[in-house]
Amino acid sequence: MKTFSLTSILRFSAMPVFFVAICAILLRADDALQPIDVSAFVDSAHHWRNVHGSSDNPLKPRPGHPSYKPEQVREIAANVLLFQCDNGGWPKNYDMCAILNDEEKAAVLSIKNRKTVTFDNETTHSQVAYLAKAYAQIKEPAYRDACVRGLDFMLSAQLPGGGFPQRWPDPEGYHAYITFNDRVMVGILTVLRDAGNGVNGFAWLDTARREKCRNAQERGTACILACQYRNAKGELVAWGQQHDPKTLLPAKGRGFELPSLCAQDTPEIIRYLAGFEQPAPEIIAAIRAGVAWLEQSKITGIRVEEFNSTPVKFRFHDTDIDRRVVNDPSAPPIWARMYEMETNRPMFCGRDQKKVYAFAEVDRDRRTGYDWYGYWPADELSGLYPAWLKKHGFSKK
Template sequence: MIVGHPLTSFSSFKSNVSRRTLATIMFLTAPFVLAQTGSQVRWKEILKQPDTWYASPDATRIADNVLVYQRESGGWPKNIDMAQPLDEKAKADLAQHQKDIDSTIDNGATYIQLSFLARTFTARKLERHREAFLKGFDYLLKAQYSNGGWPQFYPDLRGYYKHITYNDDAMIGVMTLLRDVAEKRSNFLFVDDERRHKASVAVQNGIECILKTQVVVGGKRTVWCAQHDEITLAPAKARTYELPSLSGGESVGIIRFLMSIEKPTPAVIDAIKSAVEWFQESQLTGIKWVATPDNSKLHGFDRIVIRDPSAGPLWARFYEIETNRPIFVGRDGVVKYNVAEIEDERRNGYSWYVDSAVSLLKDDYPKWLKKQQH
């Protein structure tokens, strides 16, 4: 256990400039979208509605919007609030972008659209929604690498877009959707048997990729990087401040997915136990990651680490692979071991500490262990 490290995790405070919130801000400024006038449902809440709502006129309107945004590849671009009303001019403008190659699984794109379309088709049986779902489903199958991983973007495979991407639960989101299809979950009963079988195979291949990409340090399995090289499977760099490292964030979602496997193999069980052991050993205690008002800073506040013996455990977003030390990187790409040493914009605009493993260690893992003993 790392005790009292001056760099630790993410407390209950969540900045309004986190990556997901930035995506929401982008929703509001996305091109072709009119000001919200009628819909009471926002895109970020699209999968949280009661079952009856998916048969409503508003749900149908939004589903038809989703079809307008779908690319010829079958996927969707990210960071767009597709619940916003569109007039005919906006739809015509969007039609000019159907050949764009910006389809992605980043920030929930594509698999959230598919989950939504499955619900609207189940509720109203409109054929156009089924056809769009199947086109998007086939896109996910086509985008998968032969080694079982998924790139962040497809067919645009430039730079880090081509890496196998666990970042922000991208690959886990895709695999969860495909498993729901394979297991005939209620909203996916309309999917044909051939596609259902392909979904099952894709999920199994994805699990094999997860096992192969678990980082081994000194002969011991640890956790995962946020992205891995699509050929060598080694931890890989994304943006300048996202270096090859051990992820204290994305690895939680991977473990939870593995724990949800009904009949895990010995290899899966070993991967889970090894990763949980890493989290237990790598937790940071005795500190809080807090925001203090500061109008001189870009975002109007400054995030600092304070000592607090009563604070719950935290984890750094990234750990150096060789040393297991928390690392922090600004836009210059230089590794720092103290978050205070990176520039204001990156320090206050990124989730350098996380606490998502707390419930994993306290609740989920003990329940899973107990289940394995029966």
């Protein structure tokens, strides 16, 4: 929408009053923009501002680096366009809301030709979703074009079995695995579902792309169902952080991320599956089994306590605290992040890549730089799942 300065409005002061009033409304047009949720950018922004150690990042935050507010849609959308790479994807661990000076913008432009980009830390699918909503409000063609390029990039990254890797194109190692960690699969498929249905900002999307998005989302959902682990008894249980695209079994990620069942990613997958208005029998079975596993895997009577300790600098983070598990009969149920696939025993690992069963045996780097315990399933078990049962008229059994 074209905007007018106050000076230009005053030039028309001799015109009829109603004309001046219309110009004043146009001047205030941006004030009427609805803020767009930026919470999906928080993970990458946190890594940019607080996690160090990346040698290929040409843009570093200034102390107290300022940010745009959610209502500054044009400014944030301009950043999203600036960071988009030539292949249509986005690099991770930058803050889409950061206020950048000319030198910093030039640093961003230096990575435009980066070939392999990522879906890690809620990257790429979050930018696509933001641009869709921005275009729905402002009708700026650049937003639409960048959003479509991002969608096309996401569609190109789908693996033959329907999953999505952490990086694309030409991923190597665990980056090529079907990735549930950091909402890769769930984030992408949620956006594809919205795009295919023309909702959450995608009402403008052309029919051909809607169909492609629907097909890709169906294949991705089938992949999720196929990845749900069956234990030695043949029972469906949960999902891992990443799965081998050939065997579909949980696979090793980083050195301290051993094959396991994950209580952080499983509830997010359940939330995605619960979003189907008419769930197929296999989706119903997957949700019930996943919820049963989460109920079985909760831990009572403990909590994780932080306490002050000697300041230390690790490769990726600095810390002046440490963590320990303490007994607390009044504590709410908590979950370990990782469980052994057959014993369902909570497990941990340090950078030495050795599995341990006690949190205290993890090196301080990983004790303070990784979330080994959390309350991730609480909302799904107390709110989402009961509401889902009621909505569809299902019994608890």
